Amino acid sequence: xxxxxxxxxxxxxxxxxxxxxxxxxxxxxxxxxxxxxxxxxxxxxxxxxxxxxxxxxxxxxxxxxxxxxxxxxxxxxxxxxxxxxxxxxxxxxxxxxxxxxxxxxxxxxxxxxxxxxxxxxxxxxxxxxxxxxxxxxxxxxxxxxxxxxxxxxxxxxxxxxxxxxxxxxxxxxxxxxxxxxxxxxxxxxxxxxxxxxx
Numbered sequence: 001x002x003x004x005x006x007x008x009x010x011x012x013x014x015x016x017x018x019x020x021x022x023x024x025x026x027x028x029x030x031x032x033x034x035x036x037x038x039x040x041x042x043x044x045x046x047x048x049x050x051x052x053x054x055x056x057x058x059x060x061x062x063x064x065x066x067x068x069x070x071x072x073x074x075x076x077x078x079x080x081x082x083x084x085x086x087x088x089x090x091x092x093x094x095x096x097x098x099x100x101x102x103x104x105x106x107x108x109x110x111x112x113x114x115x116x117x118x119x120x121x122x123x124x125x126x127x128x129x130x131x132x133x134x135x136x137x138x139x140x141x142x143x144x145x146x147x148x149x150x151x152x153x154x155x156x157x158x159x160x161x162x163x164x165x166x167x168x169x170x171x172x173x174x175x176x177x178x179x180x181x182x183x184x185x186x187x188x189x190x191x192x193x194x195x196x197x198x
């Protein structure tokens with residue numbers, strides 16, 4: 001598990017890079033597809049869809065957990081990249097769920113789709129929280145990387161009210177999670193001008 005221990009003398013930078021590359025190597029194998037078999041009963045279909053959503057969520061959790069080793073090594077730019085990759089995993093899951101719900105709406109069962117909307121928002125909030133953590137850590141550490149630029153762009157793609165709602169939900173679980181400040185998502189210059197680029 002501990003790459004630094006498995007390779008004596010390896011620096012934390014190299015260990016973090018190796019851990020990140022190991023986690024990323026599973027990307028194509030991580031199937032976050034949501035599938036529900038066609039049935040003659042809407043009730044049965046919705047039940048199967050719910051099971052498929054939770055199964056995909058478990059797989060997303062496994063994929064996200066692989067990046068925890070990177071975070072534990074505390075190498076700033078690799079830590080930021082790991083947070084962003086965790087967010088992207090949950091965005092993939094949210095996209096798969098959104099597509100499934102759209103299929104329900106097209107089939108004329110919008111009410112069934114609406115029942116899964118809270119689950120969709122919850123998954124999106126995991127992504128939002130990770131992006132916010134990455135952006136704030138970059139600001140605090142005066143770092144600007146491809147990952148942090150991606151995080152800011154991704155956050156700006158969300159409705160700000162949704163981001164605030166996700167941050168508020170995070171604060172309910174962890175009061176140390178700061179409220180969204182005015183202009184925090186405003187533009188790329190949310191990162192310090194003299195930030196270190198990587």
